[in-house]
Amino acid sequence: MRCAPNPNGPWHIGHARMPAVIGTYEERYDGWFCVRFDDTDPETKRPDLEAYDQIIRDIEYLGFEPDEVYRASDRVETYYDHARELIEMDGAYTCSCSGEEFSELKNAGEPCPHRDKDRETTLEEFDAMIAGAYESGEMVLRVKTDIEHKNPALRDWVAFRMIDTPHPREEAGEYRCWPMLDFQSGVDDHLLEITHIIRGIDLQDSAKRQRFVYDYFDWEYPEVVHWGHVQLDEYDVKMSTSRIQELIQGGELAGWDDPRAPTVMSLRRRGIRGEAITEAMIGLGTSTSDVDLAMSSIYANNRDLIDEETDRRFLVRDGTELSLAGDAPTEANPPLHPNHEDRGVREIPAGDSVLLEPDDLPAREERIWLKGLGCFRYTRDALQYTGDDIDVVRDGEVDVIHWVPAAESVPVRLRTMDGDVEGRAEPDVADLESDDMVQFERVGFARIDSVAPRATDDTSGRSPRDRHEDGETVAYYAHP
RNA sequence: GCUCCGUUGGUGUAGUCCGGCCAAUCAUUUCGGCCUUUCGAGCCGAUGACCUGGGUUCAAAUCCCAGACGGAGCACCA
Numbered sequence: 146m147r148c149a150p151n152p153n154g155p156w157h158i159g160h161a162r163m164p165a166v167i168g169t170y171e172e173r174y175d176g177w178f179c180v181r182f183d184d185t186d187p188e189t190k191r192p193d194l195e196a197y198d199q200i201i202r203d204i205e206y207l208g209f210e211p212d213e214v215y216r217a218s219d220r221v222e223t224y225y226d227h228a229r230e231l232i233e234m235d236g237a238y239t240c241s242c243s244g245e246e247f248s249e250l251k252n253a254g255e256p257c258p259h260r261d262k263d264r265e266t267t268l269e270e271f272d273a274m275i276a277g278a279y280e281s282g283e284m285v286l287r288v289k290t291d292i293e294h295k296n297p298a299l300r301d302w303v304a305f306r307m308i309d310t311p312h313p314r315e316e317a318g319e320y321r322c323w324p325m326l327d328f329q330s331g332v333d334d335h336l337l338e339i340t341h342i343i344r345g346i347d348l349q350d351s352a353k354r355q356r357f358v359y360d361y362f363d364w365e366y367p368e369v370v371h372w373g374h375v376q377l378d379e380y381d382v383k384m385s386t387s388r389i390q391e392l393i394q395g396g397e398l399a400g401w402d403d404p405r406a407p408t409v410m411s412l413r414r415r416g417i418r419g420e421a422i423t424e425a426m427i428g429l430g431t432s433t434s435d436v437d438l439a440m441s442s443i444y445a446n447n448r449d450l451i452d453e454e455t456d457r458r459f460l461v462r463d464g465t466e467l468s469l470a471g472d473a474p475t476e477a478n479p480p481l482h483p484n485h486e487d488r489g490v491r492e493i494p495a496g497d498s499v500l501l502e503p504d505d506l507p508a509r510e511e512r513i514w515l516k517g518l519g520c521f522r523y524t525r526d527a528l529q530y531t532g533d534d535i536d537v538v539r540d541g542e543v544d545v546i547h548w549v550p551a552a553e554s555v556p557v558r559l560r561t562m563d564g565d566v567e568g569r570a571e572p573d574v575a576d577l578e579s580d581d582m583v584q585f586e587r588v589g590f591a592r593i594d595s596v597a598p599r600a601t602d603d604t605s606g607r608s609p610r611d612r613h614e615d616g617e618t619v620a621y622y623a624h625p
Numbered sequence: 626g627c628u629c630c631g632u633u634g635g636u637g638u639a640g641u642c643c644g645g646c647c648a649a650u651c652a653u654u655u656c657g658g659c660c661u662u663u664c665g666a667g668c669c670g671a672u673g674a675c676c677u678g679g680g681u682u683c684a685a686a687u688c689c690c691a692g693a694c695g696g697a698g699c700a701c702c703a
Contacts, residue, residue, distance in 0.1 A: 151703050189702050244701060252627085252699085285701055296628040298699040306701035326703055349629065350698050373631080373696070428652065430638060434631045435696060442637070442653050452666060483661060517662065535662050545663060586664050625665045 146171050146178040147339050148204070148211070149330060152196040154386040155401045156203050156409045158422070158438075159375045165426035167343055168209030179213040179337060180204065183330055185323050187312040192218075194313055203409045207419040215337070217329050218317035224324040225275055227332050227362075228286060228305060232267050236361040237304060239270035240287045251300045254293045260301070274307060277321040281309045288328070290357040298350045299357070304328035331355035335364045342369040346433055373435040379562065380407045380440075404560050404621055412443070415621040416582050416592025421447035444624035451582055451590065456481040456488065459516075459547045460585035462559065462568040464500025466551045469521070471530030477517035493517065493571045496550040499528070500569055505546040514538050514545045516586070547586050556617040559591060566622075574618055583620070591620040 146167045150160065164180075171178040180201065184192040197216070204211065231237045240247065240259040250257050267286075274284055286305040294300050303325050311318045324332075330351075334342060342352075349371045359366045377384055382392060384407045392398040392406075402410040412422060425443045429436050457479070478490040495518055507513045507523040512531060514520050520537055521528035537543045554569035570585070574593075577583060581593045597616040 149703090153703085183703065186702060248700090282701065294628095296699075298628065300699090303701055308701085323701095325701075330703090345703095346630075346697050347703085348698095351703095353629085371630085371697090378636080425637090425653095428637060432631085432638080433696090436638095437636060439636050439653065445653060448666075455666095457664070457666090477662090479662075479664095483664065484667075514662080516664080519662080538663060547664085584664075584666070586666085589665065 146176055146341055146343070147181050147334070147337065148178065149181045149183045149344070150200055151190055152182045152184055152192045152200060153190050154193050154196055154390060155199050157384045157386060157389065158377060158407050158409060158412065159384050161203070161207055161409055161422050162372075162375060162426045162429065163343075164204045164207050164209050165423040166431065168204070168207070169423065169427055170341070170343075171209075176340075177212050178209075179215060180211040181215040181330075181333060181337070182217060183326055184216060184218045184312075184314070185326065185329050186308070187317075187323070188308050188310045191310075192313055206409070206413055207423050215333075216314070217324075217333065218312055218314050218320075220329075220333065221317065221320050221324070223336065224305075224329055224332055225322075228271060228324075228328070229268065231288070231304075231358065231361055232264050232271060232286075234361050235264055235289070236358070237267065237271075237286055237288050238262050239267045239274070239284055241284050243282070247301075251292070252297055254300070256292045256301075259287075260289065260292070271305070274305060274322040277307075279307050281307045283307060288354075288357055290354070296350070296353070299353055302327060302354050304358075327351050327354045328358065331358050334367055335359070335362070339367050342367045343431060344369075344371060346371045346373050370431050371433055372431045373433050375429065376435065376437045377407055378437060378439050381405065382407055404562050405564070414592065414594065415623045416451075416580075416590065417443065417447045417623055418450050421450055440624075447624060448590070452584075453482075453484065455582045455584050455590060457483070457586050458491070458571055458574055458583050459493070459549050460557060460559070460568050460570040460574070460588050460591075461500045461502050461547065461549045461554070462566050462588065463503060464549070464551075464569055465503060465506060466498050466500055467506075467523070468498040468527045469495060469530065470527040471521075472532070473521070473530035474518060477515070479517035491517075491571065491573055493573075494550055494553050496552045498551040499548040500551050500554065501546065501548055505544075512537065512543045514543045515548045516545050518548070547588075555597065558617050558619045559585075559588075559622050560594070560619065561622040570618070577618070582623075588622075589625040590623040592623060594619045594621050 148163045148167050167178055238259055240257060242257050247257055271286055285303045287301045288304050290299055290301050292300050305322055305324050307321055308323050352369050356366055389406055393400060398406050401408050402414040404411055404415055421443050424446045475495055477493040480486055480490050481488040509523055512520055512522045520531045520533035522531050538545055549569050549571050553572050555572060555575045557568045557570045559566045559568055577593045579593050579595050584590045596618050
């Protein structure tokens with residue numbers, strides 16, 4: 146098996162399907178799998194030097210480790226050797242037709258004048274291509290297929306062409322004669338003993354083109370599966386490397402890991418495990434029609450993975466302050482995790498007033514249950530403690546809502562797919578560390594990205610009360 | 626225009642090659658119930674699909690033909 150990415154940028158979520166499926170099958174059938182960077186176009190699909198490592202990191206995050214890593218740009222001499230062999234077999238010819246000229250002949254099913262060149266001339270001209278004697282567009286090497294084939298896409302396709310722009314990898318900077326994907330990947334799949342190819346529907350004709358080369362060499366073509374495109378719901382941004390790049394450059398996205406970007410990096414930053422993505426991709430199967438991947442399926446997988454170990458906290462978004470009145474408890478002690486009492490409880494001082502989310506604000510004279518604290522009735526601009534016991538909740542008379550103390554809560558910026566949300570969280574949230582996962586009750590799961598400095602770290606001498614304004618804790622929203 | 630390929634509930638998927646055990650699997654979504662000082666969580670349950678029309682057959686999601694719809698390719702991109 147092989148995963149053959151084009152290293153021209155960081156991965157979007159659709160790319161994750163490749164290692165997810167290939168890696169899973171590799172494990173399931175005790176196979177072997179490599180990553181092969183098919184970086185044979187220094188110009189229009191110009192490789193991004195950082196993308197090579199980034200892609201490997203993404204694959205590891207998704208849960209897989211390639212047995213081997215190759216770069217096509219290291220193997221150019223091999224492709225030259227096979228091209229020469231093909232020429233010896235009279236299976237290829239050099240052609241100086243312009244693209245347009247050839248296209249007309251091809252569509253008419255007619256051979257171009259270069260087609261029956263003798264192999265010595267072709268060999269000479271091909272060596273001149275390798276030596277860089279031609280400029281871009283002047284000369285190509287074509288595979289001799291069937292010029293009358295009923296599918297015009299298969300007729301005498303280009304195997305090598307000239308590219309003036311040097312390859313960004315120094316090791317490959319001198320090459321000017323580059324193989325096309327169909328030739329390079331066809332030869333490599335055989336040489337690397339790939340038994341099964343899984344790739345996109347856009348390469349369906351490639352398989353047919355490559356078979357001509359395989360036939361010349363008398364090789365056996367691997368089993369091949371072509372799958373359709375993946376589309377994602379929930380994103381406004383189109384899943385395309387170039388589109389995301391544009392938005393980043395235009396400043397509309399903060400970077401590849403912006404929560405609004407449909408990228409592997411952004412899911413990672415939100416605290417979604419690679420395994421959750423992998424499982425969702427496996428669930429899509431390899432059908433050849435286009436598929437819509439529901440983000441909810443990734444979320445559901447992730448929830449299964451993290452729910453038990455993730456502690457609970459309160460976060461109030463866009464809070465409205467209401468003062469407390471009556472003989473209410475001064476502190477709430479809800480459990481860190483309702484299924485794991487042994488982890489202990491939280492300590493949330495109630496203070497004089499609390500913040501509630503807009504949707505949770507009670508109507509006049511209505512009762513609400515502040516979770517962990519008790520029952521209150523909204524009277525005379527304050528929440529009056531009623532002393533009702535939990536039965537009122539059981540009977541369905543009173544809704545349970547979450548809250549934070551107005552004074553002792555800490556500011557949190559929650560970064561979501563719909564933009565940033567300002568909120569305030571219970572005080573203990575300041576004790577979390579980056580990379581911790583948390584479930585903000587009734588809001589959802591989030592990954593702590595950075596934590597505001599603590600008062601003890603503060604050497605400026607300000608009072609503890611001010612410390613909350615020093616900075617805010619930043620969390621990335623994962624999912625409900 | 627030419628050449629390929631596909632179409633199962635809201636979404637994805639199994640089954641299609643080798644017709645019957647498929648009044649169609651699993652997951653997710655939605656809805657309902659249960660649990661929990663009472664979670665947009667968890668548990669349980671429910672709703673919900675074979676693109677259309679012909680044909681073959683005792684029997685069709687499955688085979689054949691036609692149509693509709695969708696996708697991909699026809700690059701000196703990958």
